[in-house]
C-alpha cells in the first residue's frame with residue numbers, strides 16, 4: 635500500500651476532494667494512506683508568512699524555501715527518510731499513465747504544491763524534487779494537479795477498484811484508448827448498441843473491443859500508435875495547423891507566414907528538403923473540419939513518405955518552425971481530415987487512397 639503526503643498551503647481544499655467518492659472510500663477501507671500537511675504551520679516568523687517578493691523584481695510572490703523544507707523534512711522523518719518528492723509544476727514532464735504506473739509501485743511519495751509565482755528554486759534543488767506537469771498550461775496552484783496525480787495513483791492500488799481489469803482495460807494503460815462503452819437501453823433515439831455486445835459471445839466481444847480500441851486510437855490520437863508502426867513502410871499522414879486569430883479580412887497572417895517558410899523550405903536540411911518536396915501542402919478556406927468549425931483558413935499538410943520513420947522528422951521540423959518563429963499555432967495529427975477529404979472526393983485526382991494511414995496499417 636502506498637502512503638502519499640501532500641505539502642500544501644491549502645490542506646482543506648485537498649482534503650475535501652480526497653475524502654469523497656472512490657478515493658475517500660479507499661482511504662477509509664485502508665487501501666491507501668493520504669495525509670495533507672499545511673506548509674504554513676512550519677514558518678519560523680511570527681506572522682506565519684510563507685511567501686515574499688521575487689529577487690530581481692516582477693509581479694507576484696514566491697513561496698519561500700524554509701517552511702517548505704521544514705515541512706518536507708518533518709514528513710520524511712515520520713515516514714521514509716528517502717521518500718521520493720514530486721513537485722507539481724508546469725515546467726515538469728507531462729504526466730502519463732506509465733508514470734502513474736511507476737509511482738503507484740512506491741511505498742511512500744511526497745507531493746509538493748506550489749502557489750503564487752512558484753517556489754524558491756533553492757529548495758527544489760536541495761530536495762532534488764522531480765517535476766511533473768498536468769499539461770502545457772498554467773494553473774494558480776499545484777493542488778488540482780496534485781489531486782489529479784493522487785487520484786490516478788489511488789485507483790491503481792489494490793482494493794480501491796473492484797479488480798485490476800477496472801484500470802488495466804482503460805485508455806492509456808497499454809498505449810491505446812479504450813473501446814466505446816454502452817449501457818441500457820439497447821436502443822436510444824434510434825441508435826442501437828453494436829449487436830455483438832448483445833450476443834454474450836465472449837470471444838467475439840473481446841475481438842470487437844480490441845478492434846474498436848484500435849479504431850478509436852487511430853481516429854482520435856493516431857500519434858499514440860506511432861511506436862508500433864513499421865518505420866520502413868510507406869506512410870501518409872495529415873497534419874492540421876490550427877489556431878491564431880483571423881484579422882478583419884478573415885485572414886490569419888501568421889499562418890501565411892508559416893506557409894511561406896514551408897514553401898521556401900528555409901530551415902530544412904538537404905535531405906529534408908527532398909522529403910518536403912513530397913509533402914503536399916494544403917491551405918484551404920472553410921476546411922470541412924467538424925472539430926474546428928469556427929476557425930476558417932487553417933492549413934492541412936499532407937505528408938507522404940517512402941518510410942514511416944521520415945514522417946516523424948518532418949513533423950518535428952514543422953513543430954520547430956512553429957516554435958522558432960513564435961507562430962501561435964497548434965499542430966495536430968488529424969487523419970480524420972484525410973478520411974473526410976477522400977469521402978467527399980475533395981482529394982479526387984490528387985492522390986490515390988492506397989497511401990492513407992489506415993491502408994498503410996492494414
Ligand SMILES: C[S@@+](CC[C@H](N)C(=O)[O-])C[C@H]1O[C@@H](n2cnc3c(N)ncnc32)[C@H](O)[C@@H]1O
Nearest residue numbers: 722723724748751752767768772773775776779
Ligand atoms: C502560477 S503557477 C507558477 C508558474 C511559474 N511561475 C512558471 O511560469 O513556471 C503556481 C503553481 O501552480 C502549480 N501549477 C501550475 N500549473 C501547473 C501545471 N500545468 N502542472 C502542474 N502544476 C502546475 C505549480 O505548483 C506552480 O508552482
